[in-house]
Amino acid sequence: MKIARSIQEMKSLRRQCQGTVGFVPTMGYLHDGHLQLVRNAKKENSVAVVSIFVNPAQFAPNEDFSAYPRDLERDCQMLENVGTDIVFVPADTDMYPQGYNTWVIVQGITQYLEGRSRPTHFQGVTTVCNKLFNIVQPDRAYFGQKDAQQALVIQKMVRELDMNLEIIVCPTVRESDGLAMSSRNTYLTPQERPAANVLYKSLMLAQDMYNQGERVAGKIKAAMAELVSKAPGAYIDYISIADIETLADVEEISGKVLVSMAVRIGKPRLIDNIILG
Amino acid sequence: MKIARSIQEMKSLRRQCQGTVGFVPTMGYLHDGHLQLVRNAKKENSVAVVSIFVNPAQFAPNEDFSAYPRDLERDCQMLENVGTDIVFVPADTDMYPQGYNTWVIVQGITQYLEGRSRPTHFQGVTTVCNKLFNIVQPDRAYFGQKDAQQALVIQKMVRELDMNLEIIVCPTVRESDGLAMSSRNTYLTPQERPAANVLYKSLMLAQDMYNQGERVAGKIKAAMAELVSKAPGAYIDYISIADIETLADVEEISGKVLVSMAVRIGKPRLIDNIILG
Helix, strand or coil, X not given: CEEECCHHHHHHHHHHXXXXXXXXXXXCCCCHHHHHHHHHHHHHCCEEEEEECCCHXXXXXXXXXXXXXXXXXXXXXXXXXXXXXXXECCCHHHHCCCCCCEEEEECCHHHCCHHHHCCCHHHHHHHHHHHHHHHHCCCEEEEEHHHHHHHHHHHHHHHHCCCCCEEEEECCCECCCCCECCHHHHHCCCCCHHHHHHXXXXXXXXXXXXXXXXXXXXXXXXXXXXXXXXXXXXXXEEEEEEECCCCCECCECCCCEEEEEEEEECCCEEEEEEEEC | CEEECCHHHHHHHHHHCCCCEEEEEECCCCCHHHHHHHHHHHHHCCEEXXXXXXXXXXXXXXXXXXXXCCXXXXXXXXXXXXXXXXXXCCCHHHHCCXXXXXXXXXXXXXXXXXXXXXXXXXXXXXXXXXHHHHHHCCCEEEEEHXXXXXXXXXXXXXXXXXXXXXXXXXXXXXXXXXXXXXXXXXXXXXXXXXXXXXXXXXXXHHHHHHHCCCCEHHHXXXXXXXXXXXXXXXXXXXXXXXXXXXXXXXXXXXXXXXXXXXXXXXXCEEEEEEEEC
16 A cells, blocks of 8 residues: 655556546545445455545634544554555645635535535535545545535536546445444544434434325424434534435425434534435 | 537547647637647647637626627638647537536636636636636646736646646737737727737837836836827726736836736727736
8 A cells, every 4th residue: 555645646656557546535534434435446446545634625713623533544554454555645735835725616505504504614625626636536536425415516516527537425334323424423422422323313213204205394304303302412503304406405305305414412513314205 | 620519529539639638728719829829739749629619607797708709610720720630619508507506716816907807707717727628638738928817827726726737828929010919809990900009019118118127117007008098099997017926016026027908999808918027
């Protein structure tokens, strides 16, 4: 496994790659959700590249950029174990040198859900992914369904800017009690941890109600909110049932919808989602 | 010479190209300035690709998008004569399908000069160039020095998004009286045409004053403005002496500066520039 510590080094390693390249962009502190993406990248391509970069541009000043968990040595060990070929670990100043001023923005679908709660977040995500795609030049890039809106935004960016890669969205990997794997789960105290699966439980409740014929979004969301309210220390940021294309809230479920939610459990803000229809 | 009329067709032709690709993005209605770019692209690369696309995104609603001169047949004849290999002529709806919502923006240097007079212009330019670069995947793209700010903005975008091509800026090609070649010169009436070289004359005046030791930007700009005011039908939009990196106006000329101007002569708004220092 090779480690590229600069853009130049990564581009140079890329020129030596033969066959197709599968790419998994991450912010490190890896868990089995990430590793599943890498396994898919490795299986479907000749070369698997993983980037580890805690992207300052996607954190607001009041968010957890400096506190975000980091452990490069452990990450590299995990990546080597699943057959990663190249790890790309650029420095902040390499990615955003002094005077940096170019941004890629996707409008419309970024105004809802995570974009409403975190107004500058997606500009940071699309910009860094655009850069990473240009540096790594993958044939396929792999994202987790846990960050559903992120995957949709990046797919839209790639399609609309005519970029030459395919975005592949892989199922959310969960702990045994249903909690979606996330680097931010590490913020949960042992006391808080049991309550954290309330996101998954409410999504399953939504699934059940839908299966039993309920189509009024408001009724499903109210039942989900009631369930969350019973979890100690849980604070709802949003619960949404939205059109899968536009991400605008729907009142009546007819086509495919994204049921998604953001809930604070103590310190961390956790997100999760399922698709219905 | 092959003509690609869709993004898909262009990408497919690109896959068949061997060696390096030189690319000249244009809005058509070609003149010798464009042809000089194509000659350079052809000389320095195995394959020369030219796009013709009047980009709606870089025109404001009050500007001349629908009136912008078009003559595809004549353009193709001229391009064939200089050895162009592929002409890419996408449709508006192919480039900007319904619901299109992704934009590339360069902040900072776009707030001055053309960006101040045309606030949405550069977002359209950077977005379309980003898309064209992804579609054509050139090794080198060629731009004219006449649009000095455009070239700087695109160079910054390419550098900051880590795109894999080189931007090459070629000298402005001029008519015998010094008027910079531009598709918009076609708007000049025979009566207006003689006055149109006042831009070049004032730039030469600036050059002379600089050569004689003048370093106070205000004095040079005042002399240029006075000269322009004597040309019948001329209306100054801006005259600027700016730092070549930031494009912010300078008071005292010390390093390299861009002397640039936009002047209306009757209907058309013409721009021109030189670099001093």
